[in-house]
Amino acid sequence: MIETLTEMFSYPFLVRAVVVGALVSLCASLLGVSLVLKRYSMIGDGLSHVGFGALAVATALNVAPLFVAIPVVVGAAFLLLRLNDRSQIKGDAAIALISTSSLAAGVVVISLTTGMNVDVFNYLFGSILTTSVGDMYLSAVLSIAVLGLFVVFYHKIFAITFDETFARATGVRVNAYNMLIAFLTAITIVLGMRMMGAMLISALIIFPALTAMRLGKKFLSVTVGAALIAQFCFFSGVIISYLRATPTGASVVMMNIFCFLAAAAAQWYLCRRVKS
Numbered sequence: 001m002i003e004t005l006t007e008m009f010s011y012p013f014l015v016r017a018v019v020v021g022a023l024v025s026l027c028a029s030l031l032g033v034s035l036v037l038k039r040y041s042m043i044g045d046g047l048s049h050v051g052f053g054a055l056a057v058a059t060a061l062n063v064a065p066l067f068v069a070i071p072v073v074v075g076a077a078f079l080l081l082r083l084n085d086r087s088q089i090k091g092d093a094a095i096a097l098i099s100t101s102s103l104a105a106g107v108v109v110i111s112l113t114t115g116m117n118v119d120v121f122n123y124l125f126g127s128i129l130t131t132s133v134g135d136m137y138l139s140a141v142l143s144i145a146v147l148g149l150f151v152v153f154y155h156k157i158f159a160i161t162f163d164e165t166f167a168r169a170t171g172v173r174v175n176a177y178n179m180l181i182a183f184l185t186a187i188t189i190v191l192g193m194r195m196m197g198a199m200l201i202s203a204l205i206i207f208p209a210l211t212a213m214r215l216g217k218k219f220l221s222v223t224v225g226a227a228l229i230a231q232f233c234f235f236s237g238v239i240i241s242y243l244r245a246t247p248t249g250a251s252v253v254m255m256n257i258f259c260f261l262a263a264a265a266a267q268w269y270l271c272r273r274v275k276s
Contacts, residue, residue, distance in 0.1 A: 056106030126197030126249035
């Protein structure tokens with residue numbers, strides 16, 4: 001095992017991918033707990049489609065993809081919240097409206113310019129080879145910023161996650177902190193798309209949170225558990241991908257599915273033991 005890890009980390013592209021992937025997985029798992037509990041977990045899937053549309057347009061225009069995708073996805077996240085709060089289009093319908101429109105626009109732009117080239121395919125399904133040195137540094141800085149903001153505003157995020165009405169009554173600026181969660185989620189989605197792809201990035205948000213909820217009851221324990229599960233699944237997925245030459249994003253998701261099923265089975269077994 002040590003020899004395998006040593007061989008893996010002798011490749012610079014794998015080192016870059018592991019650094020970015022570990023940070024993005026950590027950010028996604030922490031935010032995922034709040035998003036799942038607020039029944040807004042599919043925002044990750046919607047924003048990933050918006051990100052694909054933005055990246056497709058950036059590729060067609062030969063512009064730096066991340067510098068285009070980040071502001072576009074952040075804007076889409078804020079728009080989703082506005083639609084959900086002040087429009088007749090609510091929740092999943094708002095997400096479906098924006099995500100499908102963005103995905104269709106991206107495909108049309110690419111088909112009219114360069115065609116479905118390798119770069120766009122990588123953004124759609126993910127590729128561990130596409131993480132450049134510049135991307136690694138930018139992703140690391142932004143991920144650390146996301147983690148820092150989450151830790152600083154942890155208590156406010158906890159308050160609005162469980163009871164927005166009570167939080168508003170105690171003076172918490174609920175709308176501002178909802179915007180903060182949407183902003184952090186948008187940044188995380190864009191950073192993770194290169195490795196996981198637009199089709200799979202939302203799994204990093206949903207599965208660790210759902211798995212941790214099978215094992216813990218308190219918000220703090222679930223949050224910490226989701227972070228640990230996300231790291232285990234990411235590193236296990238990368239190792240399996242390296243040994244079996246399978247797609248990295250799909251391997252990480254499969255490990256998340258395995259952990260979720262194992263946790264669900266353990267919860268079912270313990271419940272039966274208690275009842276008997």
